Amino acid sequence: MQAFRLRLFVCGDGPRSESARSTLRRLVEDVFDEDAYELEIVDVLEHPDIAEEHRVLVTPTLDRLAPGPVRRIVGDLSDLDAVAQGLGVQHRDGADR
Amino acid sequence: MIPTQYHEANRHVGVPKLPTGIEGFDQVTYGGLPVGRVTLITGTPGSAKTTFSLHFLAAGIREFEQTGVYVTFEERPADLRANATGLGFDIPVFEDAGEWCFVDASYDADPDVVNTGDFDLGALISRIDHAIDQVDATRVVLDGVTALFSHLPDARRVRGELHRLMNRLREREVTAIVTAERSADEGELSHYGIEELLADNVVIVRNRHDDEKRRRTIELLKLRGAPHQKGEFPFSVMPGQGIVVIPLSAIQLVQSSTEVRISSGVAELDEMCGGGYYRDAVILVSGATGTGKTLTTTHFVSAVPDDERALLFAFEESRPQLIRNARGWGMDFERMEDDGRLRIVANYPEVAGLEEHLVLIKNEIDAYRPTRLAIDSLSALERSGSVRGFREFVLGLTSFVKQHQIAGLFTSTTRNLLGNPSVTDAHISTITDHIILLRYVETAGRMRRGLTVLKMRGSPHDKRIREYTVTESGLQLGPPFQNVAGVVGGTPRQQIVPPEVEHAGAPTGDGQPG
Numbered sequence: 001m002q003a004f005r006l007r008l009f010v011c012g013d014g015p016r017s018e019s020a021r022s023t024l025r026r027l028v029e030d031v032f033d034e035d036a037y038e039l040e041i042v043d044v045l046e047h048p049d050i051a052e053e054h055r056v057l058v059t060p061t062l063d064r065l066a067p068g069p070v071r072r073i074v075g076d077l078s079d080l081d082a083v084a085q086g087l088g089v090q091h092r093d094g095a096d097r
Numbered sequence: 098m099i100p101t102q103y104h105e106a107n108r109h110v111g112v113p114k115l116p117t118g119i120e121g122f123d124q125v126t127y128g129g130l131p132v133g134r135v136t137l138i139t140g141t142p143g144s145a146k147t148t149f150s151l152h153f154l155a156a157g158i159r160e161f162e163q164t165g166v167y168v169t170f171e172e173r174p175a176d177l178r179a180n181a182t183g184l185g186f187d188i189p190v191f192e193d194a195g196e197w198c199f200v201d202a203s204y205d206a207d208p209d210v211v212n213t214g215d216f217d218l219g220a221l222i223s224r225i226d227h228a229i230d231q232v233d234a235t236r237v238v239l240d241g242v243t244a245l246f247s248h249l250p251d252a253r254r255v256r257g258e259l260h261r262l263m264n265r266l267r268e269r270e271v272t273a274i275v276t277a278e279r280s281a282d283e284g285e286l287s288h289y290g291i292e293e294l295l296a297d298n299v300v301i302v303r304n305r306h307d308d309e310k311r312r313r314t315i316e317l318l319k320l321r322g323a324p325h326q327k328g329e330f331p332f333s334v335m336p337g338q339g340i341v342v343i344p345l346s347a348i349q350l351v352q353s354s355t356e357v358r359i360s361s362g363v364a365e366l367d368e369m370c371g372g373g374y375y376r377d378a379v380i381l382v383s384g385a386t387g388t389g390k391t392l393t394t395t396h397f398v399s400a401v402p403d404d405e406r407a408l409l410f411a412f413e414e415s416r417p418q419l420i421r422n423a424r425g426w427g428m429d430f431e432r433m434e435d436d437g438r439l440r441i442v443a444n445y446p447e448v449a450g451l452e453e454h455l456v457l458i459k460n461e462i463d464a465y466r467p468t469r470l471a472i473d474s475l476s477a478l479e480r481s482g483s484v485r486g487f488r489e490f491v492l493g494l495t496s497f498v499k500q501h502q503i504a505g506l507f508t509s510t511t512r513n514l515l516g517n518p519s520v521t522d523a524h525i526s527t528i529t530d531h532i533i534l535l536r537y538v539e540t541a542g543r544m545r546r547g548l549t550v551l552k553m554r555g556s557p558h559d560k561r562i563r564e565y566t567v568t569e570s571g572l573q574l575g576p577p578f579q580n581v582a583g584v585v586g587g588t589p590r591q592q593i594v595p596p597e598v599e600h601a602g603a604p605t606g607d608g609q610p611g
Contacts, residue, residue: 044220044224057220058220058221074213077214
């Protein structure tokens with residue numbers, strides 16, 4: 001299976017940011033083997049230039065960079081079905097959704 | 098309307114202003130936009146919000162060395178750069194110099210963006226902050242924020258985040274404009290109630306359709322704590338110049354009240370006027386076609402002193418025709434042009450709308466600096482606009498002329514040959530200082546011509562109607578008409594005069610019965 005490359009943009013340490021980070025971590029650990037994904041987290045407060053380069057307006061924003069084509073998901077990732085759909089994966093039912 | 102002697106004082110009242118550099122706008126706002134605040138510009142699609150935004154930043158850089166950030170929510174930067182070129186602003190040059198920074202907040206039409214929960218606009222705010230730092234911006238534009246609402250699912254959240262952004266802009270002490278869209282020229286100020294975030298400073302732009310003519314107007318709905326002119330002002334988008342607002346006001350009531358007289362070019366007419374026209378007068382010459390309005394204009398223009406200049410706008414005749422006419426009356430326009438004392442601009446009225454004509458005239462005046470301006474005829478321009486538009490044009494023009502202390506002579510064509518005031522007369526007559534009427538007089542089976550000075554504000558004048566003829570020396574004034582009434586009103590009729598009165602000192606055979 002082709003490796004997934006993901007980039008998550010968050011804004012500082014607020015609740016949406018925390019929620020997205022932890023949700024995403026759990027999701028990838030559930031879905032992927034350790035080697036099968038790359039996850040980069042960008043804080044737009046520290047790297048506005050990278051946010052500019054990728055024309056990010058909203059946080060959190062999650063880009064699936066690979067496999068192509070590039071897909072963009074916005075929001076704090078609390079809707080797991082939507083996240084899975086956006087990433088093009090199946091997620092297993094977790095104990096704490 | 099604040100009388101002039103007050104408006105100077107009012108400049109210092111309320112919030113300090115940032116001059117925008119947009120011509121006419123700084124006048125109607127008495128100084129520009131509130132410094133360090135955010136002003137909303139709202140209007141229907143195509144009402145020139147983006148043009149205003151581009152001009153605002155470009156003028157900041159060009160006139161005041163104030164750098165700027167342009168956040169665009171609808172159009173891509175490449176399209177904006179192209180737009181700006183048409184307006185005369187070279188954005189890439191500003192960008193290379195580190196004076197202009199785009200933040201591209203536009204959305205590609207991407208149906209696949211999935212929404213998964215709560216969000217904020219932290220990335221946008223951070224990017225804007227960063228851009229302000231990059232160029233050390235004084236001015237910021239957020240153009241098209243309405244688009245944010247169409248792309249994001251939670252309007253309440255978007256509004257809350259915009260509020261946060263406004264606060265951040267105030268913290269950064271930039272002077273900003275935000276543009277938003279509305280669906281109609283009246284009613285709801287903007288979609289999604291963006292004005293609630295910017296309640297204090299609201300400007301409305303409109304692109305009205307008036308009698309099949311388009312009229313662009315700008316209205317200062319509210320400017321927090323600061324006096325400003327009320328109502329809608331026409332403006333024009335001029336290629337190479339950007340936005341030009343036409344401030345129609347009675348600021349011309351600042352009269353230096355000069356007593357200095359200038360010659361009309363006809364010595365006897367000067368006498369009738371009590372010494373000549375006033376140097377900063379607005380003079381209306383009204384008459385039917387063929388009564389000699391162009392002739393009067395020619396005399397006026399020719400009489401400009403050697404060390405001054407006259408500017409003539411002709412909308413009914415070509416330059417060669419005017420020169421030929423003038424020669425036939427003994428005046429040499431070509432030599433005056435060679436000497437630099439005369440400039441003739443001849444155009445069909447249809448070449449532009451009224452606002453454009455006004456700006457073109459103003460540009461010519463600014464460039465050529467005449468002391469005399471003549472427009473022959475103002476009535477020819479009436480067809481270029483709606484009735485309201487024409488009135489505003491006349492107000493704007495005379496206002497401008499008075500501010501520059503120029504003597505302005507305008508001709509007006511009456512609709513029917515025997516007189517009756519024209520539409521132009523109705524618009525202009527209260528603003529004018531001098532009114533000269535030229536009328537046909539039908540007597541004894543002949544058409545003769547009569548001139549009268551109807552109004553000479555501030556001066557005694559000859560109130561009689563004098564006959565005149567046109568010779569190879571131009572206008573020749575003759576004796577007053579006698580025993581003919583109703584000339585001015587357009588229905589001359591002879592009065593029956595008893596023979597004793599008739600022969601008592603009557604000059605020539607004017608108006609005698611039989």
